[in-house]
Amino acid sequence: MTTTRPLRADALRNRDRLLAAAEEAFATEGPEASLNEIAKRAGVGPGTLYRHFPTRQALQTAVLKDRIERLCARAEALSGSRAPAEALAEWARVFLVHARTSQGMGGALFLEELEETAGLGVDCHAMIEEAAAAVLGRAQRAGAARSDLSPADFLQLVTGIALTTARDADTGQAERLLGLVLDAVQG
Template sequence: MTDTAPTRPMRADARRNYQRLLDQARTAFAERGTDASLDEIARRAGVGIGTLYRHFPTRDALLEALLRERFTGLATLAEDLLTSATPRDALTAWLRAFITGASTYRGLTSTLMATLRDETSELHAACLAMRQAGERVLTRAQQDGQVRADVTALELFTLASGIAWANEQTTTSAEGTVDRLLTLVLSGLLLD
């Protein structure tokens, strides 16, 4: 039996708590990575840990709320690139945006890779539209004969996540690292 009861709107104080938790999580994840203490996030937001868990029952639920807008933006970008850029340029631009987003918080790439295969994760469902849109960009480039036909979308996301992870680990210019590694990966994917 499914729950068909309407969702009640949040009270004003609950909305404020929700937003404070998101703001503090964004700050904590930027400072300490995705393993930042949830207790610390709740304390900084001025609420108890129970309030955090009422809004976000798991760490992935909190990450999903933070990343939802970014996932939607990547899906929209993919759709725009399908009509406004050559297949090769569209794939390159989309991969660069994906890598930049995946590098937002230290540890995020590991979390994203785990959710690609875990269909029960809140993040898996949240980034489904983004992944499907990215797959359409890849398929278009493959159909145009610009990318190897044997590359799967999961392999592409794994490669892009690997670049984002490597970017997290380096102390050199992040943009230079991403550019160099993306160029190397694309040289193995693109057909002349």
């Protein structure tokens, strides 16, 4: 039986720097960003990158999983610190940014017809829907959101905005559309 030992502190720092550099590179250059350039941005050699992430797919998967975990944690934090309507609106904005910036990478992963949930080891769609359900449900219980709106509906509306405005460098149109959706949600 093999056991996985926890990473040493320096290896963990290198992994975190690689993830940050990869997230930035994928956001600016797309899913085909140079892995050697990512290693260089992280201040490590290519060998270190490949020890942590043996393939481009493994690196993309790790970046996407990290983004989704942060997105879900943000929903929880907002639910605990903001009024229900404010938490819902703020999380919708955070989700919109996520959907707009993750679109190309997520598409690249899913085009590969990967195993369940792109090899992430978790069901990311379910995680996001659960986060949306928590924020939306709280707003619905407070009377700050329509009771007939499902978490899946809400996510589809925001994702639709992300898809239709993805090529717009100016986020003004996306924000305006999200404002209209939020007005309808509070209907």
